Amino acid sequence: MSSLQTRSHGDYTVGWICALPTEMAAAQGMLDEHHAVLPPRTQDNNNYAFGRIGDHNVVVACLPLGVMGTISAAIVANQMLSTFTRLRFGLMVGIGGGVPSEEHDIRLGDVVVSKPTGSYGGVIQYDFGKTVQEGKFTRMGSLNRPPDVLLTALANLEAKHMMEGHELAKYLREMMEKYPMNAQFTHPGIQYDSLYKAEYDHPSGQVTCEKCEGTQLVDREPRPSVDPFIHYGLIASGDQVMRHGATRNRLRGELKVLCFEMEAAGLMDCFPCLVIRGVCDYADSHKNKRWQRYAAATAAAYAKNLLNIIPGNQVTGTRTAIEATEENKSNSRDKHDDQNLHQHNHFSGNFNTSGGKAFYGGTYNSGGGPMSF
Structure with a gap:
């Protein structure tokens, strides 16, 4: 530990938030270098990891073990900002449930990145609203979009990927070389990527899909490689786990979302950030944990790819996350x-x-x- 560099709280410009230890492990695996631990400020209960990716000093925090959801995420973000007052933006990086469709051929291990669409800033709190006449549920409010420094980088990175392909496989390989014991973060195998028809529920009492009916599988064209695809669009966030195919498809039709998760809605209005999710299941009753580590790693690899194309002076030259949040509140x-x-x-x-x-x-x-x- 004595060989690690020591930075000050004000040196950190990027806040990286995870919900699970698996996600935090993947985040730490992507750091180019690790820094010595700094003590948090008073009344900050977070436990941090410190390091650098490219030009950026990054501080990583994880939600308390077993305590997930939008409120927990908001508390972690606010406490992080109270200690690291010079942060410019945040990244919410981890796993989520994919929403495949004919338009978006989402597979397990793919990455979904929040993108402003229509009147939405990139994340929709799909379970927040009111029930009105005839039992119709009306969603209320809208969440802030990511800051421009991230959106312009997204546009650049998406264009770069179109022409040259992405570097996620490279970053995953480098992580495995540095941490060879992390074999569970590798691709599980396409034989375990099964998408069932939305109306077909998983047999009760069965842990795996060994007894699921093969005739209920959705027929999909094989991909040329196992490298993940990257999808940009709306992410649905709420305080309940989505594990029902028919409901997933209904909300997809209503909201045009690509992914479900449980934390981002707690962050968007208190911490200017981008949401990056690796797809670990299809948000249906067949979901299991087999793909979680690999999906966490692909999401972390995309976050590293993004940070590597943002110049350090472009970040330090922008207003702090606290200033941006106060301006949003004032507006x-x-x-x-x-x-x-x-x-x-x-x-x-x-x-x-x-x-x-x-x-x-x-x-x-x-x-x-x-x-x-």
């Missing part, structure tokens, strides 16, 4: 005040045009008391 308050003003400055009543002469019978509310007409 949100201003928008809310404008909406309230619009609601208060309105007429109530009916125009009467009888006899060809128009007059208004009612009141005008200017916010300072009604005026009668």
